[in-house]
Amino acid sequence: xxxxxxxPSTLSVQEGDSAVIKCTYSDSAxxxxxxxxQELGKGPQLIIDIRSNVGEKxxxxxxxxxxxxxxxxxxxxxETQPEDSAVYFCAPRRGSTLGRLYFGRxxxxxxxx
Amino acid sequence: xxxxxQTPKYLVTQMGNDKSIKCEQNLGHDTMYWYKQDxxxxxxxxxxxxxxxxxxxxxxxxxxxxxxxxKAHLNLHIxSLELGDSAVYFCASSQGLGTSGIYNEQFFGxxxxxTVL
Numbered sequence: 001x002x003x004x005x006x007x008p009s010t011l012s013v014q015e016g017d018s019a020v021i022k023c024t025y026s027d028s029a030x031x032x033x034x035x036x037x038q039e040l041g042k043g044p045q046l047i048i049d050i051r052s053n054v055g056e057k058x059x060x061x062x063x064x065x066x067x068x069x070x071x072x073x074x075x076x077x078x079e080t081q082p083e084d085s086a087v088y089f090c091a092p093r094r095g096s097t098l099g100r101l102y103f104g105r106x107x108x109x110x111x112x113x
Numbered sequence: 114x115x116x117x118x119q120t121p122k123y124l125v126t127q128m129g130n131d132k133s134i135k136c137e138q139n140l141g142h143d144t145m146y147w148y149k150q151d152x153x154x155x156x157x158x159x160x161x162x163x164x165x166x167x168x169x170x171x172x173x174x175x176x177x178x179x180x181x182x183x184k185a186h187l188n189l190h191i192x193s194l195e196l197g198d199s200a201v202y203f204c205a206s207s208q209g210l211g212t213s214g215i216y217n218e219q220f221f222g223x224x225x226x227x228t229v230l
Contacts, residue, residue: 032216042224043221043222043224046219049218051216087154098210099144099219101148101156101158102158103156106155106156108154
């Protein structure tokens with residue numbers, strides 16, 4: 001499967017600060033780049049995604065940026081709130097993976113009030 | 114009206130036993146998956162079914178046998194449980210495979226925490 005690396009593995013920020021998580025992938029044929037959020041005791045949930053023909057996408061306080069040349073994409077969360085505390089996973093993929101997601105190892109984000 | 118549901122939520126059992134986990138989705142999706150999440154939160158695909166047919170088996174031991182009686186259900190039976198099987202198992206579903214389904218969101222169930230003693 002795809003080699004996916006996520007950094008940092010843990011991230012602590014003060015409420016109101018910004019948080020950035022980076023995902024690096026190896027498969028140059030990847031063309032879809034989602035981010036999933038997993039709250040404690042729950043399953044992962046898609047929060048934002050981007051396709052390969054787009055460089056940036058925003059949805060209120062979250063955004064994703066893509067650098068296809070360098071093969072990495074990042075999740076940006078602004079004005080963080082305690083409810084943003086969760087584990088975040090990237091899962092880059094291409095069409096031939098028959099639906100399966102290859103997740104990064106996750107980033108534990110903690111937002112302190 | 115839960116989209117993807119799993120039962121049970123917790124399962125504690127002895128080594129060597131056989132157990133099953135059930136999954137149901139009411140989203141009308143044609144593809145269902147099982148993922149395993151270990152104690153370090155690493156999520157790994159195990160199986161994928163499309164229209165009740167096995168599509169992917171990610172080198173999972175044959176002690177694990179998924180069964181899909183219909184498109185809305187994907188159950189996981191595990192024989193001769195081992196300590197290393199302790200994990201959280203997630204069922205997920207989505208619509209479409211390959212290039213037709215690449216952009217379709219996968220919806221995950223709440224997980225089943227399996228503890229093997």
